[in-house]
Amino acid sequence: PAFFTAIEESERTLAPWHHEYRVLAPGQDPRWMQLDAIPEAEPDGSVLWHGFISDIGTRKATEAELDQYRHHLEELVYSRTGELAQARDAAEAASRAKSVFLANMSHELRTPLNGIMGMTALALRAASDERQIDQLNKSLGASRHLLAVINDILDISKIEAGRMTLEERNFSLPELFDETLRMQEDAA
Numbered sequence: 001p002a003f004f005t006a007i008e009e010s011e012r013t014l015a016p017w018h019h020e021y022r023v024l025a026p027g028q029d030p031r032w033m034q035l036d037a038i039p040e041a042e043p044d045g046s047v048l049w050h051g052f053i054s055d056i057g058t059r060k061a062t063e064a065e066l067d068q069y070r071h072h073l074e075e076l077v078y079s080r081t082g083e084l085a086q087a088r089d090a091a092e093a094a095s096r097a098k099s100v101f102l103a104n105m106s107h108e109l110r111t112p113l114n115g116i117m118g119m120t121a122l123a124l125r126a127a128s129d130e131r132q133i134d135q136l137n138k139s140l141g142a143s144r145h146l147l148a149v150i151n152d153i154l155d156i157s158k159i160e161a162g163r164m165t166l167e168e169r170n171f172s173l174p175e176l177f178d179e180t181l182r183m184q185e186d187a188a
Contacts, residue, residue, distance in 0.1 A: 002019075002021070003019060003021050006019045007019075010037070010039050010047075010049070011039060011047045014039045014040075014041060014047070015039070016036070016037070016038050016039070017035065017036070017037045017038070017039060017049060017051070018034075018035070018036050019034070019035045020032065020033070020034050020035075020056065021033055021035070031055060031057050032055070032056045032057045032059075032060040033053055033054065033055060033056065034053070034054045034056045035051065035052075035053050036051045036052060036054075037049035037050060037051025037052075038050050038051060095160060098157075098160075099156075099157040099160045099161055100157075102153050102154065102156060102157040103154060103157045105153070106150045106151070106153045106154040106157070107154075109150050110147065110150055110151075113143060113146060113147055113150065114147075116143055117140060117143045117144070117147070120136055120139050120140045120143060121140060123136055124136040124137065124140065137182070138182055138183065138185070138186070141179055141182055141183050142183050145179075145183055
């Protein structure tokens with residue numbers, strides 16, 4: 001029906017006739033053909049087409065194969081997208097678990113460390129020997145440094161949770177270097 005409708009339209013409008021169709025011949029495989037023709041009105045009112053017919057079976061087979069590959073690729077992309085979503089969800093869950101672990105561990109470490117710092121400060125108040133005072137100051141400095149590291153770990157979990165707020169604070173660079181040198185003095 002599409003073939004006859006196309007030829008009737010070309011005959012009526014004298015527009016070029018372009019049509020792809022299958023030929024079903026008894027005892028043979030179906031063949032794809034393409035017809036391209038230009039109509040010409042004859043003096044008697046009939047229409048004569050000038051054109052050619054091409055066998056496009058190879059092209060149709062290639063198009064079908066490409067279509068099959070496209071569908072297969074779409075299935076692979078869909079499958080891979082699902083796998084990636086699962087991997088992303090697992091990574092996010094692992095990150096959340098790590099953040100919770102870091103937050104819990106930093107709190108667990110801070111409690112005894114604050115006790116050590118408090119006892120060191122009490123011992124420092126009672127100390128009278130210069131060497132002992134120096135050692136207790138170094139111990140207190142190292143404890144403060146460790147507390148800062150633990151706070152940094154807690155800050156990482158806050159950053160990952162989106163709860164970190166930054167603040168601007170003045171500090172003394174020479175004091176920072178002196179404190180660092182004091183903590184490393186014995187090892188050096």
